[in-house]
Amino acid sequence: MIEVKQLSHQFELGKKDKKTVIPVLQDVSFSVTKGEIVTLVGRSGSGKSTLLHLIGGFLPRQSGNIVINTTDVSDFTEAQFAEFRLGTIGFIFQNFQFIQSMTAYQNVELPLILQGVSETARKIQALDTLEKVGLKGFEHHYPSELSGGQQQRVSVARALVLNPLIILADEPTGSLDSETEEDLLHLIKELNESLDITFLIITHDDEVAKIGHRSLMMHDGALIDQEVK
Amino acid sequence: MLFKDQLYFVRENMKKNKMRIFMTVLATAMGTAFLIVLASVAFGLHDTLIKDVLEQETVNQVQIYGKDDPNSQGITDEDIDYFKSLENVRAVRKQSFFRQSPLVSLNGYEVSPRTVAVDMAALETGGTPLKDGRYATSSDEVVVGYHFYEQLLKDDTDPEDMYDENGERIEETLYQGELIGETIDLTVSRLINETDTEEKTYQVTVVGVTAEPANEWQQDQRLYTTFDFYQSVSEYTGTPGGEMYFQEEPMDLTFYYDEVTIQSNNLENVQALTDTINDQGYYGYSVASELKQINMLFTIAKAGLIFIGAIAVIIASIGIFNTMTMAVTERAPDIGIMKAIGASPKTIKQIFLLESSIIGIMGATIGTLVSYLISFLVNIGLPLILEAAFEDQLPEGFQFSSIPWTLVLIAYVICLLVTLISGSRPAKKATKIDVLSALRREL
Numbered sequence: 001m002i003e004v005k006q007l008s009h010q011f012e013l014g015k016k017d018k019k020t021v022i023p024v025l026q027d028v029s030f031s032v033t034k035g036e037i038v039t040l041v042g043r044s045g046s047g048k049s050t051l052l053h054l055i056g057g058f059l060p061r062q063s064g065n066i067v068i069n070t071t072d073v074s075d076f077t078e079a080q081f082a083e084f085r086l087g088t089i090g091f092i093f094q095n096f097q098f099i100q101s102m103t104a105y106q107n108v109e110l111p112l113i114l115q116g117v118s119e120t121a122r123k124i125q126a127l128d129t130l131e132k133v134g135l136k137g138f139e140h141h142y143p144s145e146l147s148g149g150q151q152q153r154v155s156v157a158r159a160l161v162l163n164p165l166i167i168l169a170d171e172p173t174g175s176l177d178s179e180t181e182e183d184l185l186h187l188i189k190e191l192n193e194s195l196d197i198t199f200l201i202i203t204h205d206d207e208v209a210k211i212g213h214r215s216l217m218m219h220d221g222a223l224i225d226q227e228v229k
Numbered sequence: 230m231l232f233k234d235q236l237y238f239v240r241e242n243m244k245k246n247k248m249r250i251f252m253t254v255l256a257t258a259m260g261t262a263f264l265i266v267l268a269s270v271a272f273g274l275h276d277t278l279i280k281d282v283l284e285q286e287t288v289n290q291v292q293i294y295g296k297d298d299p300n301s302q303g304i305t306d307e308d309i310d311y312f313k314s315l316e317n318v319r320a321v322r323k324q325s326f327f328r329q330s331p332l333v334s335l336n337g338y339e340v341s342p343r344t345v346a347v348d349m350a351a352l353e354t355g356g357t358p359l360k361d362g363r364y365a366t367s368s369d370e371v372v373v374g375y376h377f378y379e380q381l382l383k384d385d386t387d388p389e390d391m392y393d394e395n396g397e398r399i400e401e402t403l404y405q406g407e408l409i410g411e412t413i414d415l416t417v418s419r420l421i422n423e424t425d426t427e428e429k430t431y432q433v434t435v436v437g438v439t440a441e442p443a444n445e446w447q448q449d450q451r452l453y454t455t456f457d458f459y460q461s462v463s464e465y466t467g468t469p470g471g472e473m474y475f476q477e478e479p480m481d482l483t484f485y486y487d488e489v490t491i492q493s494n495n496l497e498n499v500q501a502l503t504d505t506i507n508d509q510g511y512y513g514y515s516v517a518s519e520l521k522q523i524n525m526l527f528t529i530a531k532a533g534l535i536f537i538g539a540i541a542v543i544i545a546s547i548g549i550f551n552t553m554t555m556a557v558t559e560r561a562p563d564i565g566i567m568k569a570i571g572a573s574p575k576t577i578k579q580i581f582l583l584e585s586s587i588i589g590i591m592g593a594t595i596g597t598l599v600s601y602l603i604s605f606l607v608n609i610g611l612p613l614i615l616e617a618a619f620e621d622q623l624p625e626g627f628q629f630s631s632i633p634w635t636l637v638l639i640a641y642v643i644c645l646l647v648t649l650i651s652g653s654r655p656a657k658k659a660t661k662i663d664v665l666s667a668l669r670r671e672l
Contacts, residue, residue, distance in 0.1 A: 053665060056569075058569070058664045058665050059665070078574060079573045079574050079575060082568065082571050082572060082573040082574070083571070083573055085570075085571045086570065086571025086572075087571075091569060091570070093569075093668065097565075097566050097569065097668055098566070099563045099566055099567075101241070101245065101563075110567070110570060111570050111571060113230060113231075113234045114230050114567070114570060114571055114572050114576065115230075115571075116230055116231050116234075118231075119233075158570070
């Protein structure tokens with residue numbers, strides 16, 4: 001489902017004359033099969049977020065290759081990646097990333113709008129997805145009116161609404177307490193089992209790492225260990 | 230993304246800063262109104278002038294003044310036959326002026342009018358209306374001009390006694406009797422040698438009076454006769470048209486027409502007819518040629534005023550640019566989220582261009598409505614002000630400002646174009662927003 005080959009990346013900091021090159025990824029290769037939950041663990045600055053952003057198309061690739069669902073996305077333009085992302089990849093962010101002026105329903109409806117789904121069809125799909133994540137009755141609440149756990153469920157619903165093949169999650173429990181964290185992990189597990197969705201989750205939380213079928217350990221931009229459970 | 234959803238997005242975005250949008254729309258409306266009102270003056274004056282020209286009787290006529298031929302002395306019957314053979318010709322009116330003004334005597338009143346021989350039948354088909362009576366059918370019948378009677382003076386009247394102290398004609402000095410059916414004495418002179426003259430009096434009956442000329446300033450004091458009468462006078466004097474000239478040898482009395490007027494069957498064909506006639510070496514003139522010049526002059530004036538007006542719209546576009554740039558900056562996090570989910574740069578660009586276009590359309594619509602109101606008020610108010618200030622009455626139907634649909638269309642196109650250009654840079658900026666920076670709220 002996801003195949004990363006010899007991916008390297010570096011950031012250039014500073015101005016023209018005093019540029020500092022910081023390597024963040026060095027020759028990273030791994031693959032994720034369909035229906036797997038893979039967690040990427042490592043300390044801050046280990047390069048796991050950069051790796052996720054490259055797979056998600058938020059950063060332009062410098063070297064190496066990325067193949068997602070048999071499509072080589074390595075040389076995709078921004079527009080091509082946007083279109084690909086919309087139908088294939090869902091995102092869950094640590095701090096939810098909602099449009100605050102929109103209700104929970106409208107935020108979940110957004111990917112459907114972008115895909116050009118008709119109003120009637122998207123109403124059914126959005127409400128159905130919100131019900132799936134246990135937020136029936138909260139459709140017309142604004143993000144600020146929901147708890148952290150509920151907000152992250154809205155975030156999951158938004159990632160889920162277009163039935164993606166892969167969901168990339170960046171520290172999904174980072175803003176949650178232990179109880180709501182457990183609920184969310186349970187939901188992820190359930191979605192993985194019932195819908196066969198592939199998850200690639202970044203975390204530095206051992207509890208989160210436990211739900212993965214595999215755990216990839218990163219250190220200083222390199223993959224150092226693979227743990228299969 | 231469906232267009233309906235794009236509109237929904239734009240509406241929601243616009244609602245977030247109503248005051249800023251209102252001010253931008255207001256500036257655009259003012260710019261558009263300025264453009265339309267300014268150009269409407271040229272449109273209004275043009276319309277008035279065209280209307281004035283079209284009201285003239287001569288509008289669908291081509292006047293022939295001569296021929297580009299050194300051997301030719303004027304227009305002959307052969308030329309007339311050629312004119313009649315042309316397409317779209319309704320009538321050919323010809324006339325020859327008498328070379329002397331015969332003395333007319335009528336019931337003790339006298340006048341020496343400008344006398345002209347005309348083709349009465351062509352006058353009738355050419356649509357020259359009569360006020361009273363009919364056209365002359367024989368050489369002893371004549372038609373008089375609408376103002377003919379004003380020139381008739383009693384034999385013993387001193388011309389100084391004709392007007393009062395205000396310069397107005399004294400009513401009593403005017404001929405009061407009927408004209409139609411009256412027999413008048415027409416005295417023609419001729420030279421019998423170098424110095425001596427003799428006279429001959431013809432008795433003719435007035436059978437018609439021409440209608441009042443279209444314009445107030447026109448005076449028709451002529452006496453219209455038939456060509457047969459013209460011919461008999463020429464034969465009597467031995468000179469063309471009764472010219473006071475003595476020559477031992479008999480003169481050539483071939484008919485030459487001084488003025489030939491060709492009437493077209495409709496206004497559209499006048500210019501083509503004039504061109505055809507001029508191409509054949511005649512000197513033809515029509516009001517249509519004048520209209521062409523008027524039209525060209527006003528087209529230049531309109532273009533100039535629209536250009537000046539467009540500057541106001543361009544100034545207003547600075548507001549649109551500013552509003553859209555601020556909107557993009559404010560919405561950077563939302564744009565980042567949309568892009569992260571899968572919104573293509575094209576979709577983002579479309580949303581912002583749509584927003585600036587809507588501002589432009591709203592501004593143009595309000596500006597157009599205001600322009601119509603201003604135009605209406607100007608057309609009503611300005612004549613009143615001018616009358617009060619200068620005690621001068623404007624001609625009836627005078628239009629100072631006119632807004633045709635073409636002007637509205639031009640204003641809309643300019644406005645939309647300018648708003649699209651001013652909105653394109655902010656829209657492009659929106660597409661360039663970096664997703665990660667936007668999500669980290671770094672923008």
